[in-house]
Amino acid sequence: MSTYYASLLAESGILLLGALSVYIILATGQLSLGNGAFMGIGAYLSSYLTVALNVPLTLALVISAIAAGIIGAIVAFPALRLKGIYLAMATVGFGEMVRSFFLNFDTMGGSGGYRGMQHISVGYVWLWAGGILIAVMLLERSRVWLEMQAVHDDETAAGLIGLNTVVTKISAFAAGAAVAAISGGLFAHHNVYIEPANFGFERSVDFVLAVILGGSTVAPGSLVGSLLLVFLPEFLRPIADWRLAAFGSLLVLVLLVRRQGILDRSLIRMLTFRRAAA
């Protein structure tokens, strides 16, 4: 495998984690367009820990995830009062806030960026990405996930059947933020250079795009979406300047034909030859 493809593969693993971070929050019916910021928090914090304090990378990632999770829970509190498009706008605002914080954060290079991280292999990236994907797939069979789905489908009814919807929504935000931070830590140590522009609005939109394209109702959808988002533009290279336009049209087409994204429950059942549930 050429280094070029290896780096694309690492990129898709990092994107997968970002997509999963959106997916977890989306499962409770909340759209976050600010997960790039949580990724940035993870990237900066883990880099500082490994470079300045010589903390081992795996430990640094865990610490960053916990820190981002706490920040996620704090951000989620005011967000509880907002729904739909208003919540999405608030998360955009949060994202910009964090990005401009890092721009002015001179201790870690400000707009000049931060370097000195040790390079990690594509295998290490996918160890995390694959592990978290499996964890989310197991979570999807749990009681907690059913409660998240209930909040997603009908929040009022969820409360009136005995679910604490506030705890569910805040926990989802915290978990999403933690996963995004892991994504950021891996990004920082794979690219060995980070700057605030890496974690802006476009990054957040990429995460959402991967989820919506791949399938927003099942975790493996994020995997499909991330691989497509990274590799498809490469395969479209022969059409040169038109490849991004072609990619965009493809995206619109998928959304028109399959609103739930490429993968959904019934397609997975078909692919694994299980009995269709009518």
Next chain:
Amino acid sequence: MSTPLLQLTGVTKTFGGIHALSGMVCEVPEGKIVGVIGPNGAGKTTLFNTITGAYRADAGEVKLKGVDVTQWPSYRIVREGIARTFQNIRLFGSMTVWEHLLVAQPHSESAWRRLLPIAWANPAAQERAEEVMAFFGLTELRDRPAKSLPYGIQRKVEMARAVTARPKLLLLDEPVAGMNHDEAEEIRSLMIRLRDTGLTILLIEHDMNFVMRLCDYLYVLDFGVLIAEGKPEEVRANPVVLDAYLGKDD
């Protein structure tokens, strides 16, 4: 007399000057089926919403087994023992029948076990869901998306979901609205069987015949005010009720 399961004293709810409910007083004794009737807009659903914490009462007290739950958030009221169904069915769009029966069960397990697949971590919840599914005759429909089922069956799924929460008191908001005679009879016999298992039921209903043949006791509301109460035969004979409701209705 022992404490009634549910006791309301002076419960009042206003919406911008309109008294949806004023000074509501009622008692639901354990092990009975009690009905709330009244014309459209009489405040019946407001009563349910106030009991379950969907609305905050402006005055008065709601007590469950002597515990004042008036200002509690709805999820705590459910966990204390009041489960309900809705007039316009509110099932979860992305869930199968089976998932509906798992999601509302009370939390007995630790937080960590709730994060694991139900099949590993909580066989007891699965047994409970099987049991309730069989009781309501839903076993065949286990893996069907609940919202794709016929209307009458959706009502049963909603009732079953409420029952899995192991309530002491079950509130049913027009459980046979829009059903044909046979379907309504099936619900009636289900409710009697539920009562025989020790569950107490409070229901809102429009179908007078249905209520008269089922309930042990009735409360009659009109414009948010309790205008009559008593055994079905007393209510049927009460001229105030006939004026307010039955006379106009038929």
